[in-house]
Amino acid sequence: MKHTLDILPLKSWLDTGDQPLVIAGPCSAETEDQLVSTAHLLANTGKVNVLRAGIWKPRTRPGEFEGIGSVGLEWLKRAKAETGLLTATEVATAKHVEEALAAGVDVLWIGARSTANPFTVQEIADALVGVDIPVFIKNPVNPDLSLWIGALERVNRAGIKKLGAIHRGFSSFEKTAFRNEPMWDLAIQLKSACPELPIINDPSHICGNRELIPYIAQKAMDMDLQGLIIESHIDPSVAWTDAKQQVTPAALAELLDNLSVRHAESNNPAFEDKLAELRKQIDKLDDAILQQIGDRMKIAEKIGQYKRDNNVTILQVNRWDEIVEKRVQLAKALSLSEDFATKYLELLHNESIRKQNEVMNTKPVAEA
Incomplete structure (x- = not known):
């Protein structure tokens, strides 16, 4: 805003x-x-x-x-x-x-x-x-x-x-x-x-x-x-x-x-063209990432439904620990910082819990 x-x-x-x-x-x-x-x-x-x-x-x-x-x-x-x-x-x-x-x-x-x-x-x-x-x-x-x-x-x-x-x-x-x-x-x-x-x-x-x-x-x-x-x-x-x-x-x-003072913009047309090209690549990847996250959350909702129907709690600590350990190792192999990977996973986890919580507190259609 x-x-x-x-x-x-x-x-x-x-x-x-x-x-x-x-x-x-x-x-x-x-x-x-x-x-x-x-x-x-x-x-x-x-x-x-x-x-x-x-x-x-x-x-x-x-x-x-x-x-x-x-x-x-x-x-x-x-x-x-x-x-x-x-x-x-x-x-x-x-x-x-x-x-x-x-x-x-x-x-x-x-x-x-x-x-x-x-x-x-x-x-x-x-x-x-x-x-x-x-x-x-x-x-x-x-x-x-x-x-x-x-x-x-x-x-x-x-x-x-x-x-x-x-x-x-x-x-x-x-x-x-x-x-x-x-x-x-x-x-x-x-x-x-x-x-x-x-x-x-x-x-x-x-x-x-x-x-x-x-x-x-x-x-x-x-x-x-x-x-x-x-x-x-x-x-x-x-x-x-x-x-x-x-x-x-x-x-x-x-x-x-010793400070390197850089400029917010460049007057070099070749630089601007190359930057625009790279930004298009970033935009394309961002769109793909969000689509993948959307697909992930649909699966999280299905998991929530399955847990609800089987009277199982949302939070499974052992599963969360397993996700963090494996994904952080992968992040390091991809030259991503552990701090970034952990925060990213926490955001995903929180959204998954929110989605599952909505499902868990909604009665199945047959019961409604």
């Missing part, structure tokens, strides 16, 4: 030429010297468009460093005056918005915890009425596309037309290499639902460690996201928050140098 947002193209309010937008700076503004010194190093790379710094830090538990507070806004102001970089910070209350605007902050973003609470988003949106400032909205902590779009709509209805989204990954009970699971499909769904919306990626919060950041940053470029927001500290080893996921300005410059 498409969602219409009344917004301006990214290039009209943050023109970065042919390069992706880069927002960088420390997770937290800690001291004036730390912030201003980091800003100078970032500006000297010639690759950063906006300086970011957390002034107010929403933490999971009390007692941890929760941001330097309003005094940090003066440090951002000084950094901007000395380097020429635009500045950005996170806001979580109407008071934050008012203080950031009064201090001349150029870009605001709404964090994942705030996005998850419509009351908080509405409070921020109300404080933005009549204001002309870019606002980015991070995805909510949990994978809820409607909640993300709802936050964007609230801020847009407040009159903010310079609007963008930040893909920072999602919380997951499963322990993986990432701090927050990327779940790229959610970013793709947002692009499909709001095609005019600029989306940038936050590899720092997805990774949770600096070693994986180049991989996620490149993946974001390959997924046609419009930029990156990366945490950069003059000395990450002594950072007061999120030390493991921050990079030095020099490391950031190297990362950006």
Whole structure:
């Protein structure tokens, strides 16, 4: 389903030429010297468009460093005056918005915890009425596309037309290499639902460690996201928050140098012709796959009828385990990932159970 947002193209309010937008700076503004010194190093790379710094830090538990507070806004102001970089910070209350605007902050973003609470988003949106400032909205902590779009709509209805989204990954009970699971499909769904919306990626919060950041940053470029927001500290080893996921300005410059920035479209007619031919092949295979799945579900319905007539339960755990084991082995032999094969089989299984459940709860024609 498409969602219409009344917004301006990214290039009209943050023109970065042919390069992706880069927002960088420390997770937290800690001291004036730390912030201003980091800003100078970032500006000297010639690759950063906006300086970011957390002034107010929403933490999971009390007692941890929760941001330097309003005094940090003066440090951002000084950094901007000395380097020429635009500045950005996170806001979580109407008071934050008012203080950031009064201090001349150029870009605001709404964090994942705030996005998850419509009351908080509405409070921020109300404080933005009549204001002309870019606002980015991070995805909510949990994978809820409607909640993300709802936050964007609230801020847009407040009159903010310079609007963008930040893909920072999602919380997951499963322990993986990432701090927050990327779940790229959610970013793709947002692009499909709001095609005019600029989306940038936050590899720092997805990774949770600096070693994986180049991989996620490149993946974001390959997924046609419009930029990156990366945490950069003059000395990450002594950072007061999120030390493991921050990079030095020099490391950031190297990362950006090594990025391959690709284009969404090509002006090469031969390329377009070949791509169209390959896509036709894909379309033909997709049609065949869906037809095969349809045939499979007809058999599942017959199985449901047979189980109903013989008073047997729908779920047969041993049979399901057997299917997964055999099909995953086949998937590996076909160079398909185990994760894909498992998820695909789960989808098929769930649909089969739904079909059988319909049959099991319908009386045979003779009885009806």
